[in-house]
Amino acid sequence: MQCEILLPVPTSNSSDVIVVGAGMVGAACAYYAARAGLSVTVVDRGAVAGGTTGAGEGNLLVSDKEPGPELELALLSARLWQELTASLPPQIEYEAKGGLVVASDAAGMEALRDFATGQHKAGVMAEEIPCDRLGDLEPHLAPTLAGGFHYPQDAQVQPALAAAHLLRASGARIRLGEEVTHLLTQADGDLTGVRTATGTLHAPQVVNAAGAWGGELARRAGLDLPVLPRRGFVLVTEPLPRMVRHKVYAADYVADVASGSAALQTSAVVEGTAAGPVLIGASRERVGFDRTLSAEVLRRLAAQATTLFPVLAGVRAIRTYAGFRPYLPDHLPAIGRDPRMPGLLHACGHEGAGIGLAPATGLLIAQLLTGQQPAVDVGPFSPGRFTSVS
Amino acid sequence: MARTPGELVGARPGTPFEITVDGRTVTAMPGQSIAAALWGAGILAWRTTRNTGRPRGAFCGIGQCYDCLATVNGEPNRRACLLPARPGDAITTQEGHGHAGLGV
Ligand SMILES: Cc1cc2nc3c(=O)[nH]c(=O)nc-3n(C[C@H](O)[C@H](O)[C@H](O)COP(=O)(O)OP(=O)(O)OC[C@H]3O[C@@H](n4cnc5c(N)ncnc54)[C@H](O)[C@@H]3O)c2cc1C
Ligand code: FES
Numbered sequence: 001m002q003c004e005i006l007l008p009v010p011t012s013n014s015s016d017v018i019v020v021g022a023g024m025v026g027a028a029c030a031y032y033a034a035r036a037g038l039s040v041t042v043v044d045r046g047a048v049a050g051g052t053t054g055a056g057e058g059n060l061l062v063s064d065k066e067p068g069p070e071l072e073l074a075l076l077s078a079r080l081w082q083e084l085t086a087s088l089p090p091q092i093e094y095e096a097k098g099g100l101v102v103a104s105d106a107a108g109m110e111a112l113r114d115f116a117t118g119q120h121k122a123g124v125m126a127e128e129i130p131c132d133r134l135g136d137l138e139p140h141l142a143p144t145l146a147g148g149f150h151y152p153q154d155a156q157v158q159p160a161l162a163a164a165h166l167l168r169a170s171g172a173r174i175r176l177g178e179e180v181t182h183l184l185t186q187a188d189g190d191l192t193g194v195r196t197a198t199g200t201l202h203a204p205q206v207v208n209a210a211g212a213w214g215g216e217l218a219r220r221a222g223l224d225l226p227v228l229p230r231r232g233f234v235l236v237t238e239p240l241p242r243m244v245r246h247k248v249y250a251a252d253y254v255a256d257v258a259s260g261s262a263a264l265q266t267s268a269v270v271e272g273t274a275a276g277p278v279l280i281g282a283s284r285e286r287v288g289f290d291r292t293l294s295a296e297v298l299r300r301l302a303a304q305a306t307t308l309f310p311v312l313a314g315v316r317a318i319r320t321y322a323g324f325r326p327y328l329p330d331h332l333p334a335i336g337r338d339p340r341m342p343g344l345l346h347a348c349g350h351e352g353a354g355i356g357l358a359p360a361t362g363l364l365i366a367q368l369l370t371g372q373q374p375a376v377d378v379g380p381f382s383p384g385r386f387t388s389v390s
Numbered sequence: 391m392a393r394t395p396g397e398l399v400g401a402r403p404g405t406p407f408e409i410t411v412d413g414r415t416v417t418a419m420p421g422q423s424i425a426a427a428l429w430g431a432g433i434l435a436w437r438t439t440r441n442t443g444r445p446r447g448a449f450c451g452i453g454q455c456y457d458c459l460a461t462v463n464g465e466p467n468r469r470a471c472l473l474p475a476r477p478g479d480a481i482t483t484q485e486g487h488g489h490a491g492l493g494v
Contacts (some may be wrong), residue, residue: 139494238467239486241493276440276487311492316467371398 002185014202015039015173017196019209021215022046023053024355025347026209027163031170036366038173040063041201043194045179048167049160051211052354054338055323057279058159059247059271060356063099063151064254066115067122068103069351069380071333076204076376078153088169092162093274100129100137100246101155101253102145102308105222108251109146111173115254116149122321126151128373140243140311144272148301154247159355166221172246175201183221183344189342205369207345212289212326214334223340226386228347229324231269231296233283235305237274239317247271250308254281257352258331262286266297268304269315270312278312280305282352284325291322328386333363333380345369346383407477411436418475425451425458425470428481436460436470440486461488 017033021027022044030040044050062082063092065071083327085094103109116126129137131147165176182195183206193202209223210217215227253267262285269281283297296318308312328334328349338344347365360376368372396403396419404420411433418427424446428436435445437459449457451471458470460481467489472483 140492238489240489242488243489243492243494245494315489315492 001053013041013199015041015204017041018201019172020194021051021211021213022048022163022174022176022284022350023162023209023211024049024051024159024166024358024380025211025350025361026141026359027170027366028166028173029207029209029347030362031166031294032168032359032362032366033369034172036370036372038366038369040170041169041175042170042172043175043178043180043196043201045197047176048336049163051213052323052325053163053211054160056095056159056163056232056325056352056355057269057271057281057352058355059099061099061151061247062119062124062153062157063101063126063149063247064249064257065119065124066254066352067118069256069377070357071119071122071124072376073357074353075153076141076363077153077357077360080363081155081157081273081356084166086361088162088165092159092165092220093158094155094265095274096152096155097271098246098295099151100134100148100248101133101151101251102141102148102248103157103251104144105146112149112251114130115260119226123354124151125153134276138245138248140309141248142308142310145308150246156247157355158274159207164356180217182300183341185341188229189341191341205343205345207347207365207369209346209347210353211321211348211350214326214346218338218346219382221341221344223344224382224387225336225349226329227304227334228286228327229289230237230327230351231283231322231324232281232352233282233294233301233322234318235279235298235301235317236319236321237280237312238318240272240278240315241276242272242346243311244272244278246306246367249282250304255305256282256284258329259284260329264297266300266304268308268309269300270305277283278315280312280317280373284352286327289324293322295322300385327351329330331384333357333361333381334383335364336378336383339384340387407475408477409475409477409481411481412483418479422475423471424460424468424473424475424479424481426464427475428470434480439483440487443486460484461487
């Protein structure tokens with residue numbers, strides 16, 4: 001018999017950076033940080049994509065963003081998504097399908113025209129589609145619409161699979177089912193790592209990619225970051241052939257997204273998926289982390305979607321799910337170092353655009369972690385903007 | 391002689407009637423589900439899967455698995471194990487999601 005010597009299993013719990021959160025944003029931070037040469041550990045109290053990433057949709061939109069810092073981030077992300085698609089497996093279901101925003105009357109059309117003109121100067125491509133050409137793009141659209149705008153840069157992924165494959169491609173060490181309970185600091189205030197329910201992980205820099213729970217994580221470091229959940233329901237139809245080609249949504253969606261009200265807003269957002277079901281959104285309301293099913297929301301989503309696509313009245317909705325968008329009061333994410341604790345970087349609060357904005361966020365975080373010049377101005381995303389300290 | 395479930399429970403079913411499966415006539419009993427009538431006629435598969443076109447029929451028999459979907463009187467995705475057969479019902483083999491007509 002051979003004699004075996006049992007060596008201790010290497011339990012290296014130090015790395016250059018710890019990313020808290022294995023959603024789309026955490027996966028992108030891990031990916032770009034690892035590519036910049038850092039050793040990365042990703043910790044999540046649940047599963048990969050078990051947070052909002054697994055409870056939303058995967059539209060990568062530039063069409064719904066007005067000129068400004070978020071659009072800049074979205075345009076950078078759109079390019080990065082194209083790059084990532086080339087190296088990630090087809091299972092992420094990247095589809096450069098384009099968006100179609102439709103208006104029901106002339107006034108709505110005029111508003112879309114103004115919006116698109118502003119976007120055009122910022123580098124967004126949009127083409128006006130008169131009502132008699134809408135049917136060429138989307139044969140099932142209601143014939144009564146006034147017209148729309150086609151945005152060829154809009155795309156789509158399957159968010160949970162995209163996050164999982166990006167995380168795998170990062171090569172980061174992944175620790176699931178471990179909740180970060182404390183951020184550890186030295187006497188001089190420097191960050192040294194995190195404590196989880198099962199032990200201590202060391203790193204001089206920590207990224208808060210905890211999504212809608214980013215405020216809770218910040219509080220565990222004694223810091224305030226006003227991330228709030230903005231609930232959204234999605235209605236899922238039975239599997240169908242490709243019957244909606246683009247991401248199609250009603251013009252009032254943009255106003256709903258920009259609203260700061262806690263009250264319920266719904267506007268029709270319809271898209272097909274590679275798997276077959278059509279996804280119907282979008283609702284927004286701030287009701288805390290309440291998962292209770294709302295029949296009223298579902299009724300409104302179904303009614304609005306069938307107004308756009310009357311044919312949907314004849315197909316079944318087979319399930320629904322809800323997710324919590326990580327909302328910050330000015331609708332911009334927090335991306336950058338916390339001025340109160342420089343080893344801590346925030347990458348959360350992307351609200352309804354975190355899938356789309358994830359690659360740019362990851363790239364910026366990696367640049368900040370390694371002391372490089374960020375690819376876009378991160379000033380507007382400063383986590384310090386909500387406090388008097390800056 | 392083989393004993394049927396009906397004999398075992400001493401059932402006294404009403405008058406049998408006819409339904410069709412892809413045009414073929416099949417006899418059903420009042421109260422019988424479409425799946426039961428098809429099984430009774432030796433038909434075990436009445437749907438093909440969406441991606442690979444594999445045959446499917448009833449699996450759980452109690453409305454939970456959705457394997458038994460059939461197009462009944464032109465309406466796709468009816469659970470044959472739950473739907474009582476009615477005189478003249480026209481069942482057609484469902485290919486995939488059964489909504490090919492909606493494709494664009
Ligand atoms: C209905 C709906 C539709 C949407 N549609 C789109 C869309 O079409 N396009 C788009 O771009 N975006 C969309 N979004 C928004 C998008 O889903 C989010 O912005 C995005 O998923 C946020 O990703 P994240 O990685 O920041 O957060 P999450 O995916 O929530 O990841 C955060 C992770 O952190 C973990 N975590 C939290 N606290 C701790 C802790 N203390 N210790 C360890 N782990 C912790 C959680 O378990 C979670 O897994 C939608 C959202 C909803 C709800
Ligand atoms: S056989 Fe399972 S649902 Fe009909």
